[in-house]
Amino acid sequence: MYTLSENYKRFIEENKSKNKIINQIELTLLNEDGNKDDIDKIIIHNNQIESVRNEALDYLISYAYFVLSDDFISEEELYDFTALKRIFRIKEGDFIKLKHFEVLEVLKQQFIRMYSDNFIDTKEAITKVNLQIMFDLSYDEFESLKEDEVITSLINGANPKDLDISTLPKGFRI
Template sequence: MYTLSAHFSEYLNELKSKQGIAHYLQDIVDLLVVEGTVVQDIDKVLGRYAIQDFDTIKIESIDLLIDYANYILEDSVICDQEALDFEILKKVFRIREGEFLQHRSFQVNEILKKEFIRIYSDNFVDQKEELEKVNLQALFNLSYDQFEEIKQDEVIKALLHGANPEDLSIATIPKGFRV
């Protein structure tokens, strides 16, 4: 089993102070920061709360990950450890491709739009921002087309403000864009 990082432990401490998490989720994530935790430990927590499987708590799990994504992005950087922790959490909670948008489309769009505003506001995408875009797409299990559609408005705004398309690290000019 995976053990989550100190970054996640810091997030957990902040979350506990807000008391914004269901008891069964709290018990599960508490186990994930303890070395030596095995899958059976998590199964015991589910059994203690009479939860049949992770589909029963899918929405709460997605909400937890969205909250964690907001926490990660407070400094506008997704470090390798935070990305790995996020991937582990998706595996533990069995969150599949498309489920973020299926269940929490508005929240995911808001997070991404905020980041795209920051990334494209100076009309230039540097290497650090390019890596962040890749990490953002991976966080929420978005397809290429889904990701392109969500970032399209900010790319168009940057182009309208005179950005050189080569400086924006885009594969194509957004559909329908005319100068």
């Protein structure tokens, strides 16, 4: 069974799901005696994981916002998110395919915050990697999504070495 963090438990307390199946899964996750078989029974009994997928993605995006309220994604929060993706049977590509706009909003908000001072510190670099993992983005997809903010920072005089980038955007030279 998945042992989820205290942060996830706080999320559940503050954001009770209105979806019956998600709510049952939350209760099972909180129950110390709950196990993977119990979760599978909920999903199989309701035979609706496909119909709940959209709401599960919304649920995970809500959890991402909750996690990012302190502008950092810890290892245990990343573990929670990854475990929840497994529990809800979220496949690679589902976020971008089904919740493209919502994922872009989360990422854009973080990129604007991170690049606003024209410097990426260690915590921000870790958070960027964790965001890429959370939303199952390829390296190229992620680089493309953050490009506007990188360009803005460079135009504002940022040193490329301070931006945690591997290559300069087209049209820029050192």
